[in-house]
Each structure stands twice: as C-alpha cells, then as structure tokens.
Amino acid sequence: MKPRVATVWLGGCSGCHMSFLDLDERLIELADKIDLVYSPIADVKEFPRDVDVVLVEGAVANVEHEEFAHIIRRNSHFVVSFGDCAVTGNVTAMRNGLDTDDVLNRAYVELADLTPRIPRDYPTIAELLKQARPLHEFIRVDAFIHGCPPTADQIWSAVSELLQGKTPALSHVFLRYG
C-alpha cells in the first residue's frame, strides 16, 4: 500500500502549498508514490485516520486551528511543521504584540465606510486566539521544514526521506528562515 499523505493549511498564506506545487513535473512522479488523502488542493471530506505523514502549513491562530491541530495529531503517525509560520509563527504572529480587538477594529470598524462592526458571535466566525503560535506549542511535532516558503527542492528532499521512513535530515543549506 502506498503511504497515506496529507497536507493541511492553518493560519498562513498558502505559499508553502504553492511551493509544494512548484515540484512541477515531480508531482507526476509523486502521484505514483503516494495517496494524497487530505489536502486543500483535493476533494476530501474530513481529516482521515491513519495518515502516515502530514505536512502542516501555518500558525495556530484561531480556535478552529487549535481544535484541528489535536485531530491532526491523533490521526497521524508523523507530523511535520511545514514552513516558517508553523515553525515559528512568522508573519501570522506579527499581530501578537497587539490586542486582538485593536487589530479587528482597524479592519472592520475604522476602515469600513458602512455598517462598521467586528465579525463575531456568529457560528461561521472562528474566534481569534490572543496570539498566533507555532504548531509545536499545541501538539508534538516530529520534524520541521524551514523557509518562507521552503523551496521545492527542500520539500522534495524532505518528502523523499519521509517516504523512505526516515526522519528528514536536512542539510545546512536548507536550514534558513525567510
């Protein structure tokens, strides 16, 4: 059976997923090697059980991310923090020094021409956490891939090792932020 691979997108810009797509023709090779069982680029219904490897992009920024992080951990054998937002909080955490109400107020009240109000207390609205935090502060993480975003070569190197059942030992050239 092919390894069951998932990718998840929490509080981030999707740049890490775009870099994953920058694998380009290597995606065709990957299609033969894995089952993509959950991903924002695929039609999937819920995070499945028995995921072998999951790449998690983004910081944990709201209550839904936090709840989801625990489901990811419960259902996955190997969890990878995928990119700088998951690893450090990065740009998503730039609001951390500010009060969440001030941040929301600027966007939805001060910059609104009409009906200024903060979206909240509605079932479709995910409440922000006071701070956006890295994934490993919420769940155990098995490996980290740095970069904003990690390059496609870096992702290929890590994924290739993961698919051989190894913890990726990234050479120093890949250990950079930004």
Add this chain to the structure above:
Amino acid sequence: MPTSTITISPVTRIEGHAKITIQVDGKGVVQDARFHVNEFRGFEKFCEGRLMWEMGGITSRICGICPTSHLITSAKAGDAILSVAIPETAQKLRRLITLAQWLQSHALSFFHLSSPDFILGFDSDPAKRNIFGLIAQDKEFAKRGIRLRKYGQEIIEVLGTRKIHTPWAVAGGVREPFDSAKRDYLLNWIPEARETALMALETMKKIHVKFQHDIPNYGNFRSLFVGLVADDGALEYYDGRLRVMDGAGNIIADKIDTAQYHEYFGEATEDWSYLKFPYYKPLGYQKGMYRVGPLARVNICDYIDTPLAEAERKLFKAIAGEAETVNNSFYYHYARLIEILFSVEKIEALLNDPVILGHNIRAKAMINQTHGIGASEAPRGTLFHEYWVNDDGLLQKVDLVIATAQNNLAMNRTVRQLAMQYMDGAKVTEGILNRIEAGIRCFDPCLSCSTHAIGKMPMHVQVVDEEHRLLCDVRR
C-alpha cells in the same frame, strides 16, 4: 412559516475554510444563501510602525498564490510616496513579472483546481477529483498545465531569484537588472506556452457545449464590472485608469484615477464574514455590487492589443450578443484562458523589447509624500494598497482593498442563485453540493488574501428544522 438553516461547511470546519449557509422556509423554498469567510490575520494593523521599504516583503506574505501582485502594488504605493516616475526599464520589467504572476495563477486555477471538474466530471468520484486524479486520467493534459504554471513561476524566479515571496520590486523600481542570457532562456518557452494556451481554449469551447444546460445557473445576473483600462481602451494589467461598466455594456464611469478610488468605492462589514463587502458608492450598498477579475477585464476593455487574444475576445463577446456584457460568472473560466493567451503573447513582446536590458532600473529618492496609493490588476482583479507614513517613512496607517473581496457581493448572489435553482426542500444531494461549490470556484477566490480555502471545499450539509432536529445530513 417556520424557517430552517442549512449549513454547508467544510467537514473540517474546525480548519476554518469558507462556509455557505442556506435558509429555507417551511415549504423548503430557499429564502437566502450566504458565503462566509472565517479567517483573519490583521495586516492592516500590524504593519503600522514598519518601514515603507519593508512593505513589499511583508504584504507579499498576504498570499502565496499572488505574492508578486502584492509586491508590485506595494512598490507602486512606494513610488507615490517617493514622488518618482520610475525608469522605463523598471516599468517594463515590472510589467513582465505582473504577467508572469497572471500566467502562473490562471494556470493553477484552470488546470490544477478547476479542470478536474471539467475533465473527470462534476459527478465523478470526489476522492479522485483533484490534480493527482487528473494526472491518472490524462497525464499529457495535466503535464501541460503543470508546465504552463511552471513557466510563470520560472519568469518570477529568473527576475526575482525566487518563485514565491521575491523581494525584487521596490519603491522607485526594481533591485536587479535583466540580461540577454536570461531573456533567451525565457523566450525558448514561448512556443510551448502558446500551444498550451490555445489547447486550453479549445478545451474550454468543448466544455461550453458539454455543460450548456448547467451554465445558465452559474451566477448569471447583471452587475457592474470594474477594472483598469489603458488610456486607448486596451486591456490593462499594470497601469491605466478605472472603468465602471454596467451589465448592459454601458460605461457609467471612466478614466478614474486610481488615487481617487475611495471616492467611488466603499467597504461594508457584516458580522457573519471576515471578508468585507466593497461596493460602488454612487449606487450604494447592494445595488453597487460589482465584479472584478478576468470576466470584468475582458468585458470592459475596448480591445486586446495582441492578435491571438483579440481574436478570442471577439468570439467570447459574441456569447452575450451586442446588447449585453458577458454576465454569466461561469465565463470567468473562459476569460481567464483568454488572459493566459494574452499574457503569453505580451511576455514574448516584452522579452523582445531591448529596453528591458537597460541598467537604469531604480529611481532613488527620500520620503516626499506622507500618503501613497498603488494599484494594479492582480489575477483576480484590481488590487489597492494605500499607505500613510510619517516623515521617516514609518507606516502610520494601511488600507488594503483586495481583489477577491470586491467579488464578495457577487459570490453571495451566485450562491443564492444556485441554491434557489438546485435545492429541492430539505433534500440535499452530492450533485447540489458540487454545483454550489463550483459556482464559487468560477471566481477563483483567492481566500488566502483573507482566509485560506483553495481547491475544493469539503462539504457537510445539515438541514435542521426550527427545533434543531436533523432533517438531512450529507457529507462528501
């Protein structure tokens, strides 16, 4: 009559993607439907206190799909703050990277994300309805799409040293000059890219026939269309001024300087979505609904100044006839492919222009204004960055009007139309879910600019009555 609410949300609603709710009355007749976005990061506040020079690097992190559009728009706001006219070489290089951004983003939308619906079918196995399923079904088609996106990304990397989040454009110009070896490398790709663009358009014409019974329901209504147009009326992507056209094809406002956009466009807020609701001020909220992006741009321009794309534009316009603009949101897909072809033709022309090899690439100046507005056409529509700085160039206030947000009212209208067309009381089928989802997908919403739902939204629909009893539960 008691009413009930149907919530269509990602099964992974804990992940926080977009959601759709549909309200039906006691007879099962749809009363309303809404498209909700539930993610927020707060760039407009936390950028305060940063240097204007950093804004390109920071705001490109708004979105990994269209970072270069944010970079260019940020640099243009910086140009205004420096009060400089940038060198011609820099302007043409910025044009080149803007088109590369269109190319890679539009290729992603059509090949990687939407074509699984078209090639595998709306009713095909959801587990395989993705890029990997497409590879299994038609490897050659998938590979062509992958390589077209790759070409756009290669141009960005050749110019800016990285594919995603390049810091290459700055206030006053660009950081690095171009050279003839790089030009020749990129020119070699043109024949393949053009062939793929034409092949995609032929595929779209078949799709048009294949789905002719479905298409009339995909957000088919009149609205305003807004975008940048060149001074001679040509399709524009980097500069130009704003044009507003109504659904009958009348130009109701034209040659609006982008620095005046606030006089014409406002934003409303609703408590049920993190995505704001821009509207055209002269007509007010709701009536001032407008659409931006490929459909708007191809509708509002007088012509396209590249021959192959112009020929396709004329065919496209014939869909609607003389008296109308193309009002059906399904044709966003079609317009996007015309823009891919345009981008390839225009990239070739720019690469063959000797001006891009110049070494005068950056106008240097200090802070000369404390306020600046930048605008350009991002893949999904007109993007505005507005900055207020102090004399040292430290940001005092930031206002970002994102392309996808400007389609918010129209996306809600589309969801409502699809729900009314396909919903039959409390019965919710997989086919209905997929069609409502596909309605949103026409707009190619770049929700990472506000949230982060690309690809297919996994869905979970529950119909409950007013006592919260479950009437129907469908997942896929």
